[in-house]
Amino acid sequence: xSQLKIMLKVGVAAAAIVFAAGTxxxxxxxxxxxxxxxxxxxxxxxxxxxGWDLGKETASVVFxxxxxYTDARxxxxxxxxxxxxxxxxxxxxxxxxFKPVAPIAGSVAxxxxxxxxxxxxxxxxxxxxxxxxxYTEDVDPGSLAGNSAARFGAKRMDGSGKMVGGGIRGSGGxxxxxxxxxxxxxxxxxxxxxxxxxxxxxxGVQIEEILESSALGLVDHRRHTLxxxxxxxxxxxxxxxxxxxxxxxxxxxFPIGDFTIIARDDGTSQWAxxxxxxxxxxEDQKFGDSYGVGADTRWKVAAVQKHxxxxxxxxxxxxxxxxxxxxxxxxxxxxxxGHIYQSGGGHSLHRGQPHRPAVGRDIGTKSRCGDACDQWxxxxxxxxxxxxxxxxxxxxxxxxxxxxxxxxxxYTFAGDKKPGDMLGHDTYNMELxxxxxxxxxxxxxxxxxxxxxxxxxxx
Amino acid sequence: MFRWALGAGVAGAxxxxxxxxxxxxxxxxxxxxYFSQQFNSRDGDCPGxxxxxxxxxxxxxxxxxxxxxxxxxxxxxxxxxxxxDGEERINxxxxxxxxxxxxxxxxxxxxxxxxDPGLKFVTSKVGYGFNLDGKDGExxxxxxQTGEKGVDNMLSRAIGCNQNFRGSWDAPSAYGEWIWVQLKxxxxxxxITITGEDIDxxxxxxxxxxxALEYLKSNLDGSPRHFMTYRVDPDPRSHNEFKAEIKDxxxxxxxxxxxxxxWNALSSPVLNLKNTHLRLKxxxxxxxxxxxxxxxxxxxxxxxxxxxxxxxxxxxxxYAMKKAADADPDPKTGMNMSISTxxxxxAVPAFVQETPHLRYQSAEVK
Numbered sequence: 001x002s003q004l005k006i007m008l009k010v011g012v013a014a015a016a017i018v019f020a021a022g023t024x025x026x027x028x029x030x031x032x033x034x035x036x037x038x039x040x041x042x043x044x045x046x047x048x049x050x051g052w053d054l055g056k057e058t059a060s061v062v063f064x065x066x067x068x069y070t071d072a073r074x075x076x077x078x079x080x081x082x083x084x085x086x087x088x089x090x091x092x093x094x095x096x097x098f099k100p101v102a103p104i105a106g107s108v109a110x111x112x113x114x115x116x117x118x119x120x121x122x123x124x125x126x127x128x129x130x131x132x133x134x135y136t137e138d139v140d141p142g143s144l145a146g147n148s149a150a151r152f153g154a155k156r157m158d159g160s161g162k163m164v165g166g167g168i169r170g171s172g173g174x175x176x177x178x179x180x181x182x183x184x185x186x187x188x189x190x191x192x193x194x195x196x197x198x199x200x201x202x203x204g205v206q207i208e209e210i211l212e213s214s215a216l217g218l219v220d221h222r223r224h225t226l227x228x229x230x231x232x233x234x235x236x237x238x239x240x241x242x243x244x245x246x247x248x249x250x251x252x253x254f255p256i257g258d259f260t261i262i263a264r265d266d267g268t269s270q271w272a273x274x275x276x277x278x279x280x281x282x283e284d285q286k287f288g289d290s291y292g293v294g295a296d297t298r299w300k301v302a303a304v305q306k307h308x309x310x311x312x313x314x315x316x317x318x319x320x321x322x323x324x325x326x327x328x329x330x331x332x333x334x335x336x337x338g339h340i341y342q343s344g345g346g347h348s349l350h351r352g353q354p355h356r357p358a359v360g361r362d363i364g365t366k367s368r369c370g371d372a373c374d375q376w377x378x379x380x381x382x383x384x385x386x387x388x389x390x391x392x393x394x395x396x397x398x399x400x401x402x403x404x405x406x407x408x409x410x411y412t413f414a415g416d417k418k419p420g421d422m423l424g425h426d427t428y429n430m431e432l433x434x435x436x437x438x439x440x441x442x443x444x445x446x447x448x449x450x451x452x453x454x455x456x457x458x459x
Numbered sequence: 460m461f462r463w464a465l466g467a468g469v470a471g472a473x474x475x476x477x478x479x480x481x482x483x484x485x486x487x488x489x490x491x492x493y494f495s496q497q498f499n500s501r502d503g504d505c506p507g508x509x510x511x512x513x514x515x516x517x518x519x520x521x522x523x524x525x526x527x528x529x530x531x532x533x534x535x536x537x538x539x540x541x542x543x544d545g546e547e548r549i550n551x552x553x554x555x556x557x558x559x560x561x562x563x564x565x566x567x568x569x570x571x572x573x574x575d576p577g578l579k580f581v582t583s584k585v586g587y588g589f590n591l592d593g594k595d596g597e598x599x600x601x602x603x604q605t606g607e608k609g610v611d612n613m614l615s616r617a618i619g620c621n622q623n624f625r626g627s628w629d630a631p632s633a634y635g636e637w638i639w640v641q642l643k644x645x646x647x648x649x650x651i652t653i654t655g656e657d658i659d660x661x662x663x664x665x666x667x668x669x670x671a672l673e674y675l676k677s678n679l680d681g682s683p684r685h686f687m688t689y690r691v692d693p694d695p696r697s698h699n700e701f702k703a704e705i706k707d708x709x710x711x712x713x714x715x716x717x718x719x720x721x722w723n724a725l726s727s728p729v730l731n732l733k734n735t736h737l738r739l740k741x742x743x744x745x746x747x748x749x750x751x752x753x754x755x756x757x758x759x760x761x762x763x764x765x766x767x768x769x770x771x772x773x774x775x776x777x778y779a780m781k782k783a784a785d786a787d788p789d790p791k792t793g794m795n796m797s798i799s800t801x802x803x804x805x806a807v808p809a810f811v812q813e814t815p816h817l818r819y820q821s822a823e824v825k
């Protein structure tokens with residue numbers, strides 16, 4: 001920072017804010033990122049963000065309005081307004097409906113996450129001091145206050161792999177149904193929107209989930225990703241001429257929380273986060289883009305929190321699809337998805353086919369690829385792998401564990417010969433029955449002719 | 460032996476004479492600006508009129524067939540017309556109208572479990588396309604542009620009596636117009652590159668059909684923008700090269716190999732043609748206009764139709780194409796799995812980069 005004089009400086013971060021460079025107590029000194037969730041705690045989009053309704057409203061875009069902290073099965077977690085910080089007041093009859101979320105063996109508190117001891121001696125997870133519970137009325141991941149597509153007639157797989165609900169799928173089954181109200185004094189434990197839990201931010205700056213970078217990060221007034229530079233100050237100055245725009249700060253301004261104002265050599269002022277100047281990248285053209293990450297490895301998304309990433313997985317840039325998940329060796333990871341007809345969407349375009357975790361769970365590890373299955377190798381997880389963040393673990397028929405991202409089991413493709421190849425992308429298998437007496441079942445509801453597709457797995 | 464000199468950068472559509480070791484070759488590149496099935500609808504070519512196509516009308520007929528009383532059907536269609544949950548509910552009933560072993564199943568996955576409505580076929584003798592099998596049979600057309608007899612285009616015969624497929628050279632079908640508007644902004648564009656010693660003169664050329672990484676770039680009014688730059692997708696599943704001949708300003712391929720272009724799940728995931736025929740008139744302003752035809756797996760065409768109510772009676776189209784299919788008999792069942800077809804194709808000049816480079820070299824998220 002020798003050439004970027006710090007004009008105003010504030011104190012340390014609020015306890016709620018953890019940064020990607022931090023360490024996690026559970027790792028016993030190992031340098032690892034602090035993630036949004038501990039092992040055994042997952043993230044699920046609520047409601048239609050699960051993709052349960054294949055109708056027009058979700059055909060092109062699956063709205064991820066709310067993302068909840070969820071247990072290992074993906075069931076929504078709640079907090080109780082009558083609890084005291086670090087102490088559960090939901091006991092006796094209260095626990096008939098609301099079950100305390102117990103940590104898995106070996107869990108360790110870190111960041112926002114703490115482990116409290118209940119009156120009966122049992123352990124319970126808490127986030128920001130608020131004890132966490134699941135609700136027995138919920139039926140599947142994405143349920144909120146007992147409301148679920150499954151309850152309205154859709155046949156869906158719950159978090160434990162059991163089919164629930166029935167009848168016709170989608171909102172068509174809603175006729176005669178009515179949303180249940182949220183039980184009094186209870187609220188979902190939301191990871192996103194981030195709200196005020198990360199402290200105050202300057203005008204125009206927001207905290208958004210930037211899936212392309214698998215993080216909760218800072219964005220500017222246009223909702224464009226903001227970056228920090230992790231290299232030498234002389235390099236930062238040089239690189240700013242190559243597509244990087246400093247986030248302008250008022251000439252007369254005041255620090256806010258972790259945000260300070262630094263004076264630039266040209267006399268302008270720039271916002272900094274935890275002492276590092278904030279920039280946008282000119283190649284980013286819309287919300288979610290984070291192409292600056294790959295422009296130079298020293299540029300990082302200004303992340304408030306990172307989502308969990310298993311060992312052996314990385315984000316990999318592509319020519320026209322943004323970033324995909326890939327193995328450490330650079331081999332593209334794929335998901336098996338149900339085809340969805342999407343007028344106005346675009347399967348071949350970046351993020352053209354939205355994540356629909358409910359569909360991913362429907363299909364599970366049954367990729368139904370027939371003779372081609374020897375081309376698709378499951379991306380295996382260690383025997384002791386735990387679900388965490390958006391990553392879950394399926395058990396295959398042979399007992400092996402397989403990583404899944406947002407509900408979709410992941411695979412590599414034997415046709416890919418070198419890192420970066422994605423020759424299995426957009427491989428469709430249509431299951432059209434020519435037999436008047438044979439029922440085709442691809443494991444997930446279909447609008448038109450039943451079709452499964454192999455598609456690149458992106459964050 | 461020529462060398463694609465475009466690899467190192469951006470090549471002009473008409474500005475470059477590409478140097479090779481032995482011959483001076485030039486290349487002109489284009490981006491496809493329209494692509495859809497070609498019809499030649501005329502009054503009286505569907506005996507007794509066209510097939511009923513209105514989706515609401517279709518649904519009403521289907522619901523009656525399922526045993527609902529007229530007043531129930533009226534009420535249900537009123538509910539359907541309002542959209543939202545009501546529309547979804549009726550759609551679900553219609554979609555799951557096929558019955559197997561007493562169980563309601565998806566009618567579009569199981570069309571054989573629905574009744575064949577017996578859609579009418581086009582009876583006209585004039586239609587666009589190519590003589591693919593070298594024969595002139597009862598169901599062949601005569602092409603109105605070339606006068607070629609024995610034209611095979613059984614797809615247009617099978618589905619051409621449905622209202623939204625009615626169209627001509629000057630007035631594309633409603634379906635064709637609709638699907639192109641959807642496709643052009645939601646799929647990587649297709650590219651055409653013609654290479655020869657002098658493309659302005661008669662003689663042999665090579666024509667290359669590939670897919671771009673970018674979608675078609677348009678003007679504000681939706682028209683295709685000329686001389687935009689596109690990068691060729693390195694995915695070999697969309698790399699095609701044909702020998703061709705230019706004569707009197709028209710290019711025709713002279714080798715009829717298969718064609719494969721990754722497409723769009725809105726129409727078909729892949730355009731697969733066998734016995735590919737292509738003719739392109741090279742028009743003023745460096746644009747191309749013509750037809751590409753061949754035998755196409757009809758189930759891949761049905762794929763799109765099965766998802767889209769505007770095409771008409773979807774199981775009906777399944778039966779129509781199955782009956783009209785005229786190539787690739789299945790060795791076990793004898794059922795023809797491909798159908799002759801012809802697509803209108805137009806293109807505007809473009810710059811093409813053959814070997815794109817990754818701009819973003821690495822991502823570190825840990």
